[in-house]
Amino acid sequence: MGEFDLIARFFKRPVQRAALGVGDDCALLLPRPDTHIAISTDMLVSGRHFFPETDPMRLGHKSLAVNLSDLAACGAQPLAFTLALSLPGVDEPWLAAFAQGLFALADAHGCELIGGDTTAGPLNICITVFGEVPVLAGRSQALLRSGARPGDDLYVSGTLGEARLALDALLGKINLPAEALAAARLRLEQPTPRVALGLALRGVASAALDVSDGMLGDLGHILQSSGVGATVDADAATELIAFSPFYIRAAGQFGIKLSEDQWRTLALSGGDDYELLFTAPAHVREAVAQASRSSQTPVTRIGQIETQQGLRLTNRQGQPLANTYASFDHFA
Ligand code: ADP
Numbered sequence: 001m002g003e004f005d006l007i008a009r010f011f012k013r014p015v016q017r018a019a020l021g022v023g024d025d026c027a028l029l030l031p032r033p034d035t036h037i038a039i040s041t042d043m044l045v046s047g048r049h050f051f052p053e054t055d056p057m058r059l060g061h062k063s064l065a066v067n068l069s070d071l072a073a074c075g076a077q078p079l080a081f082t083l084a085l086s087l088p089g090v091d092e093p094w095l096a097a098f099a100q101g102l103f104a105l106a107d108a109h110g111c112e113l114i115g116g117d118t119t120a121g122p123l124n125i126c127i128t129v130f131g132e133v134p135v136l137a138g139r140s141q142a143l144l145r146s147g148a149r150p151g152d153d154l155y156v157s158g159t160l161g162e163a164r165l166a167l168d169a170l171l172g173k174i175n176l177p178a179e180a181l182a183a184a185r186l187r188l189e190q191p192t193p194r195v196a197l198g199l200a201l202r203g204v205a206s207a208a209l210d211v212s213d214g215m216l217g218d219l220g221h222i223l224q225s226s227g228v229g230a231t232v233d234a235d236a237a238t239e240l241i242a243f244s245p246f247y248i249r250a251a252g253q254f255g256i257k258l259s260e261d262q263w264r265t266l267a268l269s270g271g272d273d274y275e276l277l278f279t280a281p282a283h284v285r286e287a288v289a290q291a292s293r294s295s296q297t298p299v300t301r302i303g304q305i306e307t308q309q310g311l312r313l314t315n316r317q318g319q320p321l322a323n324t325y326a327s328f329d330h331f332a
């Protein structure tokens, strides 16, 4: 099978929202009036971002999910994406499964594949997503990293740390019973992009980003962009793993033996969570709760934005903790 047969067979699908999809030199998008196009790219490199033997259906899902997560963080409505693929060879069952996982998630979000590039080489998947954000009275409604203000509450969606738990188990660093590993592994390999929550937080949250490299490190980006500091309740964040149904089951039945500090490390610097970390003024707490309900996405308040620069960690009782929780950096 040649390059063009491969594209036609696995990736060419009719478009409904875009003006032109796969097949010409460019795709054509139809932006609605009074919108900004939000654009984001994420690359997944075999052996770096995923194990080469990862289930291709899950890999198709994850490749798009991490990109949709960026749109979610900006409060953008997904519109379209491009797919640049480098493949070691034409493995038809692999491609069919990859496309199935990819398109299942794409269809769930009305996000159309409009183009890409295909080349032979080491397995590498690069997706660019396009989304829409309304512009009201000349102002973009996009959620940015730079809008956090002293006094704002700090929230995180969903749960933290489970993807890293699975990764550490797959790398043989910790011992997880098979059933616990299967549950945690779903969080690593099939993350849920929080698109509905991001949309619901437009006009409510003051700043947002998605947690990909570890919660505290990513929080640092909000603090730096906004020129503020924060205090984070490390235990409130850690309880998101510790008291999740998964944890209770795992701890109760299987007795996963990790120290308090190991659990904290998973939550605070685990990475690959793809949850939204966001800030909002205290007077909109009810609107945040409403956004959480309408998007059916749990959110938890884990800290406070402050004028004093830097990041301070406390335990549940408000006593200071040392911050030894570095986040992931490809070149560190
Ligand atoms: P060009 O050489 O003009 O860049 P290509 O021959 O690379 O075009 O691709 C032909 C068409 O197929 C283009 O419309 C391109 O966007 C699309 N395409 C190539 N690879 C992919 C892919 N992996 N997924 C979706 N569309 C693709």
Ligand code: MG
Pocket (backbone or CB within 6 Å): 116, 117, 118
């Ligand atoms: Mg090309």
